[in-house]
Amino acid sequence: MWAASELRNNTQQTRKITYSRKIFLPLTNLCRDRCGYCTFVKGPEQAGAHTMSPDEVLKVARQGQSLGCKEALLSLGDHPEYRHPEILDTLREFGFNSTIDYVAAMSRLILEETGLLPHTNCGLLDKDEISVIAPWNVSMGIMLESTSMALHNVGGAHYKTVTKAPVDRLNTLSNAGELGVAMTTGILIGIGETHKDRVDSLMKIRKINEEYGNIQEIIIQNFRAKNDTRMSAIPDANVLDLLKTQAVARLFMGASMNIESPPNLNEESCQTYLLAGINDWGGISPLTKDFINPERAWPEVSKLRRLTSDAGFELRERTALFPDYVSSGKWFTSSSVRQKVLDITSPDGYIKTDLERW
Template sequence: MFVRGDLEKIEQKIFRGERLTREDGEKLFACNELTWLGALADFVRKKICGDEVLYNVNCHVNLTNICMSRCKFCAFGRDDDDRRAYAMTIDDAINLVTEAARDPNLIGLHIVSGLHPKWTFENYLAFVETLHKKFPALYVKGFTGVEIQHFANISGLSVEEILRRLKAAGLQAIAGGGAEILTDRVRNLLCPKKATADQWLNVARTAHKLGLPTNASMLYGHIETLSERVEHLIKLRELQDETGGFRTFICFPFLPKNTALESEIRQTSMWDDLRTIAISRLMLDNFRNIKAYWVMLTVPVAQVALSFGANDIDGTIHRENILHDAGATSPRALAEDEIIKIIRDAGRVPKLVTEVLS
């Protein structure tokens, strides 16, 4: 329930550069003034980052889809006896990156994978070490907070030691996935076998302390309440106040196809996607980059999201697997010139990311 006077007060706070409260966030989710939300988020985006839109030329490396967590919202993870299960060898990973590196603009790798029940931490570490040595010019961003916590669990090492060893092997940043919704209620229902909310936040905090930047994300549109979306954003904002180590925030709309929730939950609407990006920009006043991830949003919605607070459209990707298993209808990759055109057609200025930012 909202009243117009509340919205006017929030608008004035935004124009004065004041922080929005949890109650403000809940009022924004309760209102149905989509274009108003978009205009405010666009105002803040322009003030913080101008008209440049970040994109990158990257390659996703998903080492294995075999996963012991089997989260209810995931269409990628499989049991090891599933006929579609796979696990890369180091040579497979080298071949994938060699093919992607034919593009002279390729700047980095994004490595995220399942929690393989038989692999050790050293198995994962070897991929980072080898890829970094073989392709020293490429930045290596990899592993979500969930994977890092899993490595600590299976190795008996602390999260800090895991991160130190990965950093020494060549890892330069941590991926933003695995945050889902940072409340115990949601995680207990959807993904009880993996990192808790506190553990995910602890991995990010520890990485920031070690000088490893991380991204943050929110998977929304499943069983969470709107109030839990706000709670999630506030937890990220508080940690960012503490460390300043988050680079980019990414909203992931839940794609139900081929997941355990397929018969119960319908995919989010464009309306919900755009308001969630806009409210994220307004609540996360200490994040510079808000990403419109075209793979999940679709290219047209990601392009419109550039006017709803987003200043980053991700990258070429080379070959996306995880979300296409969940029925993503976007292409598996985009050429760099297509990304540039999408950004220019939205009246914005493309900026190729050349460091671990996005």
């Protein structure tokens, strides 16, 4: 871990740890998959099933704007109409013919009406679909999770899923790379994969980044068991295993890669992540909960700032496009996005200090 921490420190961002002040918009919790660890996804007739209306989206975005948020995370199930065609009736009521059209329109609405910078995570995408969404997003994301095909066996985390095939998720990252879209990805540890699988997953991500340079961040996320799931009895990934994986990721991906682990999944020990080479806390919301892990509240930014400072680092706010990608000037998906980013960032790519909110 010492080697990983020292490697991170030998960069131009030495002693800086970043986070993004965001809102979380779960556009719809319908999905064509049923992963063994997920409580986010609902069926159309289940309690809690919901697709946000444009008015709902804009209301939350404006609330976030008033609280100094800069990012709007749009997260939703993967192509829910493939499994639940009835969602198309709802989308048509809103004036859209597909989930992709809806995501693009909501991204544009948020960008133009509030100035918040959308970052969309909506699953597998081909190049045509990315081309529709990207002009209104500052960056996009898809978790690789794991390249392990054993997870697709009976009882596995990805049993009977249709969107978690590693080749398809890697193709989405490559599609984005061909189109010049910065992507966040990562691995989920403790879901039945081996240490070798983790290294293989990182190797696949690194290969794409070597070709396109579009992997702006890698998330190392630990599994936390949830009630009412197939994996409710599986032990949580332990902190030491997480720290080792963070360190391996830093050593393997190099000094310049942005590496995150969400602090809300281990708030009591997240400060130790800084000793294992991470340089980012991810998105933190003063308004909305983590709808993927609703039982795990985000820490207050003031607390995160104190934990970061006590460990000898400076906490800085960023957009959903990382500072090195902002300052390079090569990763803006449209002139509209570019101008919005430049309005709130300094030449070094970080949020202007007078706009940071603590």
